[in-house]
Amino acid sequence: RPKLRxxxxxxxxxxxxxxxxxxxxxxxxxxxxxxxxxxxxxGIGKLMERIPFERIxxxxxxxFFVLQSALxxxxxxxxxxxILRAIAAGNARRLxxxxx
Numbered sequence: 001r002p003k004l005r006x007x008x009x010x011x012x013x014x015x016x017x018x019x020x021x022x023x024x025x026x027x028x029x030x031x032x033x034x035x036x037x038x039x040x041x042x043g044i045g046k047l048m049e050r051i052p053f054e055r056i057x058x059x060x061x062x063x064f065f066v067l068q069s070a071l072x073x074x075x076x077x078x079x080x081x082x083i084l085r086a087i088a089a090g091n092a093r094r095l096x097x098x099x100x
Contacts, residue, residue, distance in 0.1 A: 005030045010037045010061055026051040034059025035073055044077040058088050
């Protein structure tokens, strides 16, 4: 199913015993990840070293997590306007409306 798109929500970037799951998922172009479970300073930047930013989605896991925490992940990552807009909304829009 080459056109299949899958969004993995709340996946820890250390998923799996060796953390290699993220790297295997990065090889699948239809797999998207959200940032709700990212921990640590520069988490989004570190994730971008493993998967293209075009497949990273903003996620907060609100109301179970504090929304401000997810917003701070975006702010502290120093992504630049283009990447920030893509992760905050553009990638999700493109995922839902691929021709839009």
